Amino acid sequence: MTRRRPTIALLIDNMAGDYQSEVRSGIERAAEAHDVNLLIAFAFGDLIPLRGSTDAARRGLYHIIRSEIVDGIIVASSTLCHLVGIDAVREFCRSYASFPLCSIGMAIDDIPSLMVDNALGTEISVLHLVDEHGCRRIAYISGPTNNEEALLRAGGYRRALAARSIAYDERLFMSGAFTVGSGHAAVRELLDRGVDFDAIVAANDCMALGAIELLKERGIDVPGDVLVCGFDDIRTARFTKPSLSTVRQPLKELAGLAVETVLQMIEGEPVPVLRLVGVGLTRRVSCGCGRQAGPLLLPPGAAAWSGPSSLAGQRASLERALAQAVTISARSLDGWADRLLSALEEELAGDRGRFLRGLEELLDAARREGVLLEQFQSVISLLRARLQRAPEQGGDAALNETLEQIWHASRIAIGSASVHVEGEQRLKVELAAIDVNYGMRHFSTCLSLPVLRSTLAADLPKLQFSRVALSLFDDALRSTMTLFFWMEDGREVEVPPVSFPAHLLAPPGFLSGDERWSVITFPVAFGGVEKFGLAVVDGQANEMIYDALRLQLGSAVKAATLHREVVRQVELRERIEQEKVREESRVAARIQTTLVPEQPSVEGLELCATMKPAVEVGGDYYDVIATPDGGWIGIGDVAGHGLAAGLIVLMIQSMVSVMASSPAAADPRGIVCAVNRAVYKNVRDRLKRDEHATLLLMRYTRDGRVTFAGAHEDILVCSPRTRRCARIPTSGVFIGALPEIDAMTRDAELVLEDGDVLVLYSDGVTEARNEHHEQFGLDRLCATVEAAQSAPVEVIRDRILGAVEGWCPSLDDDITILVARYRKPG
Known part of the structure; x- marks a missing residue:
């Protein structure tokens, strides 16, 4: 009988993020190597339910993972404690005390725990700044107080100061939240208080990068004026300017140990309660070190290099030095230094190109294991320093020339491989972004x-x-x-x-x-x-x-649940007698007015709006959605009235809101066309009705540029320079009238100048009729706006509404008015 393959679960807060990605990758590789099944559970924003909690709270994802599915659990505790704090994570882990479980990133009593030596990492950074750069006023940005790793790293900072007899100054100790913004804020507070400092150590790289950003804004040079070190060695740290010196965590090694620990527990073997994995300082430009890439010649009196035989004489010391020059935790690469030196010996013995082939094989294997390939530049520098002799030191000129060619080709190969890896990773991210944008675009209309x-x-x-x-x-x-x-x-x-x-x-x-x-x-x-x-x-x-x-x-x-309920209500209401129409109108009015933004706000626009339903409610719609660079404004009108019109307004509002709020939001044309397809299918096929709607969608950016698409009433822009209204027509197609409108829908553009007043309105304004059946008309609307154009936007809106109500005391259609005044930045 074959033995059942074990299954291990990883509980983590999220899949994205450098830390999470490294841990997940390491555990996946270890699970594959040990031939075990792997279940990764993430529930970002979901509280960790405890066994003493209510039934509802205890049925979160983390709690329902039981022994029927998995044989052991790895908890990425350092990521989960951001959600509920240290004590809650400890209680959660202890609730599985009889289960094969280990913790990564937090030490939990009586639970096998794996951690990098956080205190040592910070201590190394501080001692490096003190001993090698002479710093004495080192500021520290700590992580959140509910994170155990942050507390340990802060303890390492204090321990390093004490080791060098430097008094702890609480003014130099700042609190952060492991984010770029909190690092930015911490240094701003430090500078505003006038505290003197010559270096900054941050508890993670994000805060260190935020600190550098703020220092640059204040004209403080890094590393010229202030040295900076981080912790974690995220990918971004290598590419910032200056590149960030940081403590590198061997997360893949930690993850591999976690899998081994749980498997040992499943087999009933004893395991240590706490294991610490060492860390190392990666020196880059921000601490004033950088990478030494120039020629490194041996000092006078050193042993002469005379070919392969001399290499054999210092083989053991060279191998140790090379192994220390590169951080590699993958066991599949054990013995790489020995193999590389053997390739060099074979090259110098006459096998042309052997060293370069060996190096490329090593780089390829290291790439698969996620090793930073740029580290191998230091391997070439080390070999050059140990093996090359200047002529005046008795070196062989021909041999030096051969070695120089080898080193030159090797540096090119390493640089090319590094660029290829980074390009490959960037391409993966870009392709994933495209997949998210296009592969999920239909979800919002389901x-x-x-x-x-x-x-x-x-x-x-x-x-x-x-x-x-x-x-x-x-x-x-x-x-x-x-x-x-x-x-x-x-x-x-x-x-x-x-x-x-x-x-x-x-x-x-x-x-x-x-x-x-x-x-x-x-x-x-x-x-x-x-x-x-x-x-x-x-x-x-x-x-x-x-x-x-x-x-x-x-x-x-x-959305499907809401839509199903709304459709059910529609079908029920439409079977009611005619006397229920008025009640339907009240329900539709609630839907219509509830969807209206309570206090519309977009940066750079003085904005106000109003919607006044008629006795028999039509289907007016407007919405304002703020974005980091401006915002979206939509306005429309469903042909018809009653509950069906309100339902269509709900469809339009929900779909536009979801798509416009997306970070990868399309242009107005794309959203209008997508909404049209969904509305046409829902109204024609499911509701068996023929309503359609006008819809104008505008994307505004802070520089005053407005891109718009769709069909609705003319856009009015009143300029303070001319004091006249410009009428800008919309040239799209009604929503829901045709299955596809892509070929007939185009983006257009207008540019607002400082002080311009933008007015949007529904046809309930211009088509309001007086007792002689005369329409209020666009000319009267323009005249009203021009007369009040210098007044606050609320006054302009109320003047328009008052003029229409005075013209037509009994409204036959909904009235919607939106007024915005543009204020240029600065």
Whole structure:
């Protein structure tokens, strides 16, 4: 009988981030090497439920992972404590005390714990600045107080000062939050208080980079005026200017030890309660060191180099020196220095190109293990320094020339390989961003679960997913689930809905089989509160896709749930007698007015708006969505009235809000066309109605540029220079009238000048009729705006509303008015 393959779970806060990525990568490699299954669970923003909590709180993702699925658990405690604090994470881990479990990043009593030597790392940085650069006033930016690693690193700072008899000055100790912004703020406070300092050590690289950014803003040179060191050695640290000196954590080695520890516990073997993994200082420009790349000749009197025989004489010391020059924790690369020196001996014995081939093989193997290839430049510098002799020192000129050619070719090979790796990583990120942008663009318009299922089948393979199980909770207690979607080998598997206990995570048969598997699971939730189910997916996609998929799935299920309820209400209401129309109008009015932004605000715009429903409510819509560089403004009007019009307004508002709020939001044309397709399908096919709507969508940026698309009333722009209104027509197509409007929809542009007043309105303004059936008209609207154009925007809005109400005391259509005055930066 074959032995069942063990399964290990990794509990971590998120998939993105340099720390999380390194830990995950190391555990995946170790799980593969040991031939064990791997389940990675992340629930960013989800509190860690404790065994003494309420039933609802105890059914979070982290809690329901049980022995029926996994044999051992690795908890990335240092990432989870950001959510609930140190004590809660410790209690959570202790609740599994009888289970094979180990902690990474936090020491927990009676629980096997693995940590890098955080205190030593900070101590190394401080002592380096004191001993090698003569610093005496070293400021420190600490991490959050609810993070154990941050506390240990702060202790290392104090210990280093004491070791060099430097008095601790609490004015130099600043608090941060492991973010760039908190490092920026800490140094700003330090400078504003006038505290003297000559160096800064930060508890992580993000805060160190924020500190450098603020120092640059204040005209303080790094490292000319102030030296800076970080902790973690994230990817960005190598490419900033100046490059960041930092303590490098061997996270892959830590992750590999975690897998080994849990497997030993599963086998019943004893393991240490606490293991510390060493760290090392990577010296770059920010601490004043950088990398020495020039010629390093031996001092007079050193042993002469005379060929391969001399290399053999110093082989052991060279091998040790080379191994210390590069940080490599992967066991698959053990003995690399010996193999490289052998290749050099073979090269000098007559095998031309052997050293370069050996170096390229080493670089390729190191790349697969995630080793920083630029470190091998120091290997070449070391070999050059130890093996090359100047002619005046008795060196062989021909041999020196040969070695110089080898070193030159080697540096080119290392540089080329480093650039290739970074380019490959950048390409992966860019392709992942494209996948997120285009592969998930249909999720926001999935207004029913059947449409969501077909969208998943079409789009998940484009995101590099081949194996997926998505299940939804059956009840509020979240104790059982029903399978909603199953994919194998990139194709949807048609299976009847299967109900099963939630702690199994996926339907029977999904997490089984003879083949080793590695999957990722996360909650399908909306806003971190409403939890609809769980997703289990394979781990082949780019790390940045998982959190985006989590958010999109939660939003799509929420939208489908809301839409299903709204449609049910519509179908119910439409069967009611005619006398219920007035009640429907009141419901529609609530939908319509509830969706209106309470206090619209966009940087650079003095903004106000109003919506006044008519007796028989139409379908007016407007929305204002702020973004970091400006914002989106939408306005429209559904043809018709009553609850159906309100429902269509809800569709438009929800879809525009989701797509415009996305960091990768498309241009106005793209959103208008996407909304049209969804509205046409929902209104024509599902509601069996023929309503359509005007929709104008504008993207405003802080420099006054406005890009717009769609069909609605003319845009009015009143200039303080001319004191006249310019009428800018919109030339799109009604939403929902045609299945596709891409060919007839274009982006147009206008540019606002300082003080320009922008006025948007619905046809309830211009088509309001008096007792003689005369329309209020666009001319009267322009005249009203021009007469009040220098007044505050609230006054302009109220003047327009008052003029229309005075013209038509009994409104037959909704009135929507939006007034904005542009203020140029500076």
